[in-house]
Every structure is written in C-alpha cells, then in structure tokens.
Amino acid sequence: MxxxxxxxxxxxxxxxxxxxxxxxxxxxxxxxxxxxxxxxxxxxxxxxxxxxxxxxxxxxxxxxxxxxxxxxxxxxxxxxxxxxxxxxxxxxxxxxxxxxxxxxxxxxxxxxxxxxxxxxxxxxxxxxxxxxxxxxxxxxxxxxxxxxxxxxxxxxxxxxxxxxxxxxxxxxxxxxxxxxxxxxxxxxxxxxxxxxxxxxxxxxxxxxxxxxxxxxxxxxxxxxxxxxxxxxxxxxxxxxxxxxxxxxxxxxxxxxxxxxxxxxxxxxxxxxxxxxxxxxxxxxxxxxxxxTANALLALVNADRDRIARLGRAAASALAVHQALQRQPIATSAALVKATRLTPATVNKSLAHLERIGIVGEVTNRQRGRVFSYRRYVEELAAELDAPA
CATH class of the missing domain: 1.10.3290.10 (Fido-like domain)
Structure with missing residues (x-):
C-alpha cells in the first residue's frame, strides 16, 4: 500500500x-x-x-x-x-x-x-x-x-x-x-x-x-x-x-x-x-x-573432564577454570581475587591448565602475566571479525 x-x-x-x-x-x-x-x-x-x-x-x-x-x-x-x-x-x-x-x-x-x-x-x-x-x-x-x-x-x-x-x-x-x-x-x-x-x-x-x-x-x-x-x-x-x-x-x-x-x-x-x-x-x-551458548557449554564440560583427571590439583584448577568462564582473559592477580585461592595455588593451577592446553599466557613476561582461555574467547568472537 x-x-x-x-x-x-x-x-x-x-x-x-x-x-x-x-x-x-x-x-x-x-x-x-x-x-x-x-x-x-x-x-x-x-x-x-x-x-x-x-x-x-x-x-x-x-x-x-x-x-x-x-x-x-x-x-x-x-x-x-x-x-x-x-x-x-x-x-x-x-x-x-x-x-x-x-x-x-x-x-x-x-x-x-x-x-x-x-x-x-x-x-x-x-x-x-x-x-x-x-x-x-x-x-x-x-x-x-x-x-x-x-x-x-x-x-x-x-x-x-x-x-x-x-x-x-x-x-x-x-x-x-x-x-x-x-x-x-x-x-x-x-x-x-x-x-x-x-x-x-x-x-x-x-x-x-x-x-x-x-x-x-x-x-x-x-x-x-x-x-x-x-x-x-x-x-x-x-x-x-x-x-x-x-x-x-x-x-x-x-x-x-x-x-x-x-x-x-x-x-x-x-x-x-x-x-x-x-x-x-x-x-x-x-x-x-x-x-554459541551450547558450543561454550560443550567446550567447558569437555575441559572440566580433562581437569578432573589432574588428581589432587583438580579442585583448585577447576576453581580457576570457573573464574575464567566469567573473565576469559585475566591476570593471575584477578584470578586470585575471583577464586580466593592463594597466589601460589592459582599460579600452580594456571601452570596445569597451560600444560594441558586450556589456557595460554599472552604477554610473555615474568610479572603481571595475562592468561587467556583461548578456545573460549575464539568461540565467543567467531562472528565478530566477519566483514560488514
């Protein structure tokens, strides 16, 4: 009309x-x-x-x-x-x-x-x-x-x-x-x-x-x-x-x-x-x-299963993994605050998570290091870089 x-x-x-x-x-x-x-x-x-x-x-x-x-x-x-x-x-x-x-x-x-x-x-x-x-x-x-x-x-x-x-x-x-x-x-x-x-x-x-x-x-x-x-x-x-x-x-x-x-x-x-x-x-x-929500849930569940196989280190690593779902790029200090774990425990957990390929360190420095839950960030950002 x-x-x-x-x-x-x-x-x-x-x-x-x-x-x-x-x-x-x-x-x-x-x-x-x-x-x-x-x-x-x-x-x-x-x-x-x-x-x-x-x-x-x-x-x-x-x-x-x-x-x-x-x-x-x-x-x-x-x-x-x-x-x-x-x-x-x-x-x-x-x-x-x-x-x-x-x-x-x-x-x-x-x-x-x-x-x-x-x-x-x-x-x-x-x-x-x-x-x-x-x-x-x-x-x-x-x-x-x-x-x-x-x-x-x-x-x-x-x-x-x-x-x-x-x-x-x-x-x-x-x-x-x-x-x-x-x-x-x-x-x-x-x-x-x-x-x-x-x-x-x-x-x-x-x-x-x-x-x-x-x-x-x-x-x-x-x-x-x-x-x-x-x-x-x-x-x-x-x-x-x-x-x-x-x-x-x-x-x-x-x-x-x-x-x-x-x-x-x-x-x-x-x-x-x-x-x-x-x-x-x-x-x-x-x-x-x-x-995206379902893909992230599948990723998180699969990673949680891998972390559970870490033995005694699993509980602390799971707490860090949980915090990284909210803030998938974070400093170790921020993760200490989020998890209420000691700095030593958080750093050990990050080392475990890095070894099994769940997180990666992105700054290449000794102090104030920044870690990324890489696959989580990649899944979230999958469509963001598509041409307009």
Missing part, C-alpha cells in the same frame, strides 16, 4: 542556509502496518527463537557466566557499526588495564557501551521505567570520557544534527530541530510504556528503534543507545530475563540494508520491509546466541 512519509518537514535555517528537517509523527504507524501472512510468520519465528534464548538463562548452569561475555559481544558489534576497530579480546584486555591491540580510545568506547547497558539495567531493575531520564543516564555513561567532551553527555541535544554530508543542506537525513525533540521523546516514552494501549513487545521494539534513530535526541551515540534500547525493552517487557541477545551482529552484517530500511521508513513510510528485516535479524541473533 502507498503511504506518505510518517512525519512532516519543517524549514530550519542555520548559518544563513535554509534546509528541511524531519519531525516524525508519534507511534504507532498510521495507517496501520499491513500484516501479511509472511510477516506474521517472521515475527512468530523470531519469538520462538527468543524463547529458546531465554531458556538458556534458566537451563544452562553457566548462564550467569555467559551473560558477562554476551553483553560485551553486543557492545563490540554495536561499536564496530559506528567504526571502532576494537575486538572482543581488545575489550577484555582494556578492562584489566592491559594494552589492547588497537588504539585505547576504541577499546574505551566499547567499554563505555558495556557500562551504559549495565546502568540502564540497574535503573530498570530499581523501578525506573524506560524513559528519557533512563536513556540520558545511559548516554552520560557512554560519553563521559575525554572523547565525549563537547557532546553534552547525558543531555538531550539543543542544536541541530544531521546524518551524512558536510552540513544539513547536503545531508542524507536531517532529524527534527532541537526545539521539537522534547515533544518527540515524550510521545516515544508514552508508546514505550504502552500508552494509550499495549503493543506486543517485539513489534514495539522494532517500531521504537526506528523512531529513536529518527529523533536522534543526542549529539552523539544515538546508534549505540538505540541498539541497546532494543535489548533493554525486551528485558523490561519480560521477553528476556537477561540481555543475552546481540542483534548488532545482524545489523553489522547487513549494515547497508539496515541504514537503507531505516531511511525508507522516513522517506516512504515503508514499515513492512523494516519489520520483516528486524524480525529476521532478531531470529538470526537469538538462534546464534543459543548456538
């Missing part, structure tokens, strides 16, 4: 140059989305996949350990979409104050993305609903570092932004003028909280992501906050118990189409193609998450 653009253009003048900025109408889409049988099937398949992923939280004995790594995986992928070069190993090294293999700024960007999600979850579980205040707190965490100076961390923008081009006049897309942003966010907040009526959570997530990116409420970090919002909202609405989903894998793999479909909604109101793409991405991401 033919739709006009889901919003209106207003003329704005900056530095003497007039241009058109787009102000979206509040959700839900009007006229309503056309739900073909194929589109309904796509959302049903995505919900089944999310259900399987959520079951991982309840059924796998090491789900809490996996969560640490899965959250970091999403942060790495989302940041790669924005152009950072940090890998998962770089992030893990940065978090233990070791030099990553890329510029520190890139690793720090990803680390702040992790911290922003953790802040959002803490506030959500403390009783704060999904709202502008919560998003601003996440944004403050994301951009409170030297590189974020001048980008008003934690504040809704008070000046014009644009996407693509060198100025609003030649941009690919110009979001609403600053004075329209508060009203746009207020309407989005109402929709997020099921006013005036409830919307199925996965459909809501798909619609809200486009609307948030279209409003572009911050001077920087909109893409990362908008993608974190997908996972947060699914947790808030009870679809997922924990943020085990990493949808940015699909968005990164299909980055050109991702941006094209966001723009097609703004230009032509083509919600149906976006919804189909989004549901496909959620299904693929959730399925991959289950596959």
């Amino acid at each position: 033919h739709r006009s653009a889901p919003g209106r253009y207003v003329t704005v003048t900056t530095a003497g140059e007039p241009f058109s900025a787009f102000v979206p109408v509040p959700l839900p889409p009007e006229p309503p989305v056309v739900w073909s049988a194929a589109l309904r099937w796509r959302f049903d398949a995505a919900l089944v996949a999310l259900g399987r992923l959520d079951a991982v939280t309840a059924l796998l004995p090491n789900a809490a350990l996996l969560l640490y790594s899965f959250v970091r995986k999403e942060a790495v992928l989302s940041s790669q979409i924005e152009g950072t070069q940090s890998s998962l190993a770089d992030l893990l090294l940065y978090e233990i104050d070791e030099q990553p293999g890329v510029p520190v700024d890139d690793a720090r960007e990803v680390s702040r993305c992790v911290a922003a999600l953790e802040r959002g979850l803490k506030k959500l579980r403390g009783g704060l609903p999904l709202c502008t205040r919560l998003l601003c707190e996440m944004h403050e965490v994301l951009l409170t570092h030297p590189g974020g100076r001048g980008k008003t961390p934690g504040e809704v923008r008070r000046s014009q932004v644009w996407i693509g081009g060198t100025r609003p006049g030649n941009a690919v897309f110009v979001p609403p003028p600053a004075d329209a942003v508060p009203a746009c966010l207020a309407a989005l907040e109402r929709f997020l909280n099921d006013e005036p009526e409830p919307v199925p959570p996965l459909i809501k997530a798909a619609l809200v992501h486009v609307q948030f990116e279209t409003i572009h409420p911050f001077l920087d970090g909109n893409g990362r906050i908008g993608r974190l919002l997908i996972v947060l909202q699914l947790v808030a609405d009870g679809v997922l118990r924990e943020p085990m989903l990493y949808p940015s894998l699909f968005f990164k793999t299909h980055r050109a189409l991702y941006y094209e479909l966001l723009n097609e909604v703004r230009l032509r109101g083509d919600w149906e193609r976006w919804l189909d793409f989004f549901a496909e991405g959620i299904e693929a991401s959730a399925t991959q998450g289950v596959s």
